[in-house]
Amino acid sequence: MSEVTSAVARDVKKEFHVVGKSVPRRDGVGHVTGKTVYVDDISFPGMLHLKMVRSPIHHGIIRNVDFSAAEKVPGFVRVLTHRDVPKNIYTILCLIGVGPDEEPVLAVDRVLYKGEPIAAIVAETEEAAMEAVSRVRLDLEELPAVFDVEEALKPGAPILKPWGTNYFVYEGHHCRRVRFGDVEKGFAQADYIIEEVYNTSPIEHAPTETTACVAKPEPDGRYTVYTNTQALFFTMDNTALILQVPFSKLHFVGGTVGGGFGGKVDVIVEPIATLAAMKTGCPVKFKYTREEEMRVSSTRSAWRMYFKDGVMKDGRIIARKVISYADSGAYNRHTPYAVTKHAANVAGPYFIPNVYIDAYCVYTNRQPASAMRGFGVTPASFAVECQMDKIAETIGMDPWEIRFINAYRNGDMRPHQKVVEDATLIEVMKAAAELAGHQLPEHLLKMHSWDREKA
Amino acid sequence: MASRIVAFNLNGRDVEVMVKPLTTLQTVLREHLHLTATKSGCRQGGCGTCTVLVNGEPMLSCLLPVEDIAGQQVVTLEGITPVEGLHPIQQAFFDNYAIQCGYCSPGMIMIIKALLDRNPNPTRQEVMDAIAGNVCRCTGYESILRAAEDAARRLQSA
Amino acid sequence: MAKLRGTGIAAVNYPTGMNLGGDPSQALIHATTTGTFVISLSSTDLGQGLKTVIAQIGAETLGVPFENVLIDTADTDTGPHCMGTFASRATHRVGNAVIMAAKEARKVMLEVAAEELEASPDDLDTDGQGNIYVKGSPERKIDITSVALAAHFKYGRSISGRGMYIKPKSPVDPETGKMDPDSTEAHACVVAEVEVDTETGEVTVLSLKSAYEVGCQVNPALVREQIIGGAFMGMSHALYETTAPYYPSPDHAPGSFSEYVIPGPHELPHIESVVLEYPSVNGPYGVKGVGEMTANAPIPAIINAISNAIGVRLTEYPVTPEKILRALERSPKLKQPAQTGA
CATH class of the missing domain: 3.30.365.10 (Aldehyde oxidase/xanthine dehydrogenase, molybdopterin binding domain)
Known part of the structure; x- marks a missing residue:
């Protein structure tokens, strides 16, 4: 058995009514009855599902991507590539002045890690989306990869960034x-x-609930996005910038997260799912599989x-x-x-x-x-x-x-x-x-x- | 492959669902019947968030083709939740802060229900053995073990 | 083979709030016609209990019962901006915003009550039980519902308040690294006791005994759950977890809970902790952030304990059985080196 006791070491006399008291959790009844609504519990009629075509190699040039077999899968709706993303290259901390933009929502001509998203497939069911993903033919040219931080800084290492180094530049300094x-x-x-x-x-957050969102077109031309992000406005503002839509077009709803630990501060599923909802006119769910949560997140x-x-x-x-x-x-x-x-x-x-x-x-x-x-x-x-x-x-x-x-x-x-x-x-x-x-x-x-x- | 009708008893009521072969019980519960208390944490049989009772035995509904439980008795968390108030196990979880993000809670409560149904007075070791397949990333399990022991006491004095 | 025991300590600091600041959070509060207070936010509860502690802070400052306060979060159409739940910031930032909003709402509430009680607002106080009374003569009182009804239908006043908290963003001097990274610092010390099986390389963490100083606690039960849950995650990091078991090689990346090794209830050590409270100067009711640090401090304590047990200094985590067995080959504590080539 474990014990945690409080020793009030301060001089301040406690005269509070409710601060300092172990009141029950506000969300406790919802949690123990399973009535708390998590993002994956939300679905809408006509909702489509999004799955990613991902790089099978650590580093390479994209020579060609052939969707013809994927398009024939029953339930296939459409594919999204980097050409569909208005501001495809972004960096999430741009909102607090960190730059330059350097991560693509969908890979353009190069992949830098195994699992990097290359194209999104939207289909009527999750199974159809996965089936279509498996039928996409990737023609990639593998390049030498670097995995060690000090190897990456040595002369001759494969250079990963357009600015010509493998380190972030801090106001003109290497570090x-x-x-x-x-x-x-x-x-x-x-x-x-x-x-x-x-x-x-490297350690995985391993939340019991995987990263997920549902983006839904509304009658007034806006989009409601149900998400388990840890940072609602941060995610919405980045989504608006990536999609180049007025911020007022978006409405984000969340606040309940099945485990975060920092892993749900990234802006990963929302921009592409919202784009898919815009391009199809249907609600779209994008939920990471456990394997994606482990290997890609x-x-x-x-x-x-x-x-x-x-x-x-x-x-x-x-x-x-x-x-x-x-x-x-x-x-x-x-x-x-x-x-x-x-x-x-x-x-x-x-x-x-x-x-x-x-x-x-x-x-x-x-x-x-x-x-x-x-x-x-x-x-x-x-x-x-x-x-x-x-x-x-x-x-x-x-x-x-x-x-x-x-x-x-x-x-x-x-x-x-x-x-x-x-x-x-x-x-x-x-x-x-x-x-x-x-x-x-x-x-x-x-x-x-x-x-x-x-x- | 053609869909077929599968009938089973869910939380005391007979239900029929039209499913494709190999559709899991989890998919039927969550997507066909909209009973979302049964969670979907991995669909690999690795996290226990989808635990339900089939004929009183805990099962991972994500690995269970619904055809395999035709005619059998299924109980989900919805089935043990009273209209008013809480089941003693739920109350014990609530009172012992055995919940943080809440995503593992439905599976934990069902696995502990299965344990207490067959062993009303388990040792801490037996509780640990029972929940070992259910992942909780928040609590470190201490409060859940405490809640299980508290629930056993409540059920015995009830 | 033997079982070796060791003890290790670690003492750590942890900064509250986003590094360098510049991370605002807002809160809006309004009373309904019958005196329920709605706190509108866009903040996220990760399970740590934000929805609960914010209601506590709001109720305390307003001077109304906890049950009279509702938390409405998180919706970007109705809740004002919050930077997010991370960096051990939410209770500190959102709590401060709620206090500011609650003070403004409380002022209006007391002004309306003063009209009804024919007293000066300065002479009034709340009892935390749903009443406002005249200081010194507690029989002259009015309940919150009557005040809210009067505000709406008699005086046409909105019992409401706006709150905003930001620690201004600190620049970093690129040459010297001069910066103001934190709002306040919480501290912890962990004493770990371990047992190492020299045959299998397995480590059992026998106990984690710790002291945490986290400013003031809004909800001691929720702080306790952070300490225990964090201790378990720290142990898990120290001994088990990695997405690259042979880092820097990317091979053998786990893709499931069966491959990604996380301990279970059987590995739960005895955890004991004492919480000290030294109020921070800028936290709401003196709080400091506690969420993240609880997973930090156990890691070096456990690794120092293992080093102490086997007599070899370990310098990386996770300390898997394989690494222990390799280290044991260098251990002065073992007369016979562990068998190699297994």
């Missing part, structure tokens, strides 16, 4: 940089130099992180240099943004006076990565905390003590030059040690996050 203090001076002063490389794997990106720390005999970390590579897969999605978030956090919740960070967003021939729970910080926390143990082991210090000594306090400057104002790292460490029955020494128990004890 997101953080520069604080003088890291080389710190290394020169340090008693120990401790280096390690950390790796993480975005993943948590894999990371490789090189750490080099300068540490004093007393345990103080005085310099940290990190070179990180995020495997964005074939396209941006949210990874350029994750890399900046990573750069802000990869020094960890510690005060380190000299920090140097280069964080790269790298493209490979892999299914695109995107947002997932923890987003850039998950790999950072992993690497930092394993490195803390390595430092403790190397210099012969207790793993608790190394963290207490270096924990940031209110008033400390973080490497991205924001002053810490709400530190509680020492407090959670003390509480966790107590819960685990680990007796901390008196000099650590005296520490707190409100200011730094005099040396």
